Amino acid sequence: xxxxxxxxxxxxxxxxxxxxxxxxxxxxxxxxxxxxxxxxxxxxxxxxxxxxxxxxxxxxxxxxxxxxxxxxxxxxxxxxxxxxxxxxxxxxxxxxxxxxxxxxxxxxxxxxxxxxxxxxxxxxxxxxxxxxxxxxxxxxxxxxxxxxxxxxxxxxxxxxxxxxxxxxxxxxxxxxxxxxxxxxxxxxxxxxxxxxxxxxxxxxxxxxxxxxxxxxxxxxxxxxxxxxxxx
Numbered sequence: 470x471x472x473x474x475x476x477x478x479x480x481x482x483x484x485x486x487x488x489x490x491x492x493x494x495x496x497x498x499x500x501x502x503x504x505x506x507x508x509x510x511x512x513x514x515x516x517x518x519x520x521x522x523x524x525x526x527x528x529x530x531x532x533x534x535x536x537x538x539x540x541x542x543x544x545x546x547x548x549x550x551x552x553x554x555x556x557x558x559x560x561x562x563x564x565x566x567x568x569x570x571x572x573x574x575x576x577x578x579x580x581x582x583x584x585x586x587x588x589x590x591x592x593x594x595x596x597x598x599x600x601x602x603x604x605x606x607x608x609x610x611x612x613x614x615x616x617x618x619x620x621x622x623x624x625x626x627x628x629x630x631x632x633x634x635x636x637x638x639x640x641x642x643x644x645x646x647x648x649x650x651x652x653x654x655x656x657x658x659x660x661x662x663x664x665x666x667x668x669x670x671x672x673x674x675x676x677x678x679x680x681x682x683x684x685x686x687x688x689x690x691x692x693x694x695x696x697x698x699x700x
Contacts, residue, residue: 472496472497472498473497473498473518473519473587474497474498474500474516474517474518474519475492475497475498475499475500475517475518475519475520475521476500476501476502476508476511476512476515476517476519476520476521477489477492477499477500477501477502477521478501478502478503478505478508478520478521478522478523478526478531478534479501479503479521479523479549480503480504480523480525480526480527481523482503484572485501485503488521488579489501491576495580500515500517503526503527504526504527504528504529505526505527505528505529505530505531505533505534506528506529507528508520508522508526508529508534509529509533509534509537509538512534512538512542512544513538513541513542517544518544518545518587518590519544519545519546519547519583519586519587519590520538520544520545520546520547521547521549521579522534522535522546522547522548522549522566523548523549523550524548524549524550525550525551531548531550532564535548535564535565535566536564536565538565539564539565539630543590543617544590545567545583545586545587545589545590546565546566546567547566547567547568547569547570547579547582547583547586548566548568548569548570549570549572549574549579550569550570550571550572551571551572562629562630562631563629563630563631564630565630566630567586567589567630568582568585568586568658570582581658582658585658586658589634589655603615605637605640605641605643606640607640607643607687607698607699607700608685608687608700609621609622609685610679610685610687612636612637612640614637617633619633619636621679621682621683621685622683624683626678626679626682627678628675628678629674631656631657631671632671632674632675632678634656635652635656635668635671635672635675636675636679638652638655638656639688639696639697639698640698642697643697643698643699643700644697644698644699644700645697646691646694646695646696646697647695647696647697648694648695649668649669649695649696651695652668652695652696653667653668656668668696672688672690672696675688676688
């Protein structure tokens with residue numbers, strides 16, 4: 470993980486310094502910011518490979534920072550917080566965070582989650598941006614990864630970050646049946662420790678927004694195996 474450019478956004482100096490030392494030991498290039506508004510400005514103006522973002526920050530909280538960054542950039546964001554409330558985790562993921570880690574955490578776990586987020590970024594090209602003009606499609610459903618946009622015919626489809634990630638993984642593996650374990654590993658991260666039913670829940674969300682809304686079957690179930698999309 471050498472030479473990755475990391476921005477740590479944390480207003481507790483002791484924690485920020487600890488993270489800086491640990492990540493610099495791994496060969497990463499670390500910047501630190503303790504103010505939410507300044508962090509947002511730095512993220513959109515400077516070039517980082519990944520952002521570690523605390524929730525409780527002065528001037529602008531981490532949720533707001535993440536939401537505003539996602540309007541302009543797909544840089545990987547891992548939220549770090551002492552708040553272990555389910556609603557907070559769901560909110561963080563729905564507004565675009567790639568992962569959510571509750572303090573206190575072990576550094577090896579943080580590094581593992583960073584590797585997952587960075588691999589996902591690199592699979593989409595440098596800077597997390599896809600090649601301009603790339604399209605992923607199944608029948609009249611088209612995804613434009615460079616614009617983070619999904620359309621069915623002439624209508625735009627609003628998806629949460631995780632719904633989008635799941636649909637993108639299905640589209641990139643069109644005509645393949647993907648197991649729940651494969652989906653969990655590639656969309657939620659191989660070290661995901663939550664309920665494995667999360668795959669079924671998000672498949673249902675996608676079907677409500679796609680299959681049910683447009684009266685077209687895009688997502689198929691292979692009983693006892695998994696899910697896939699096909700023309």
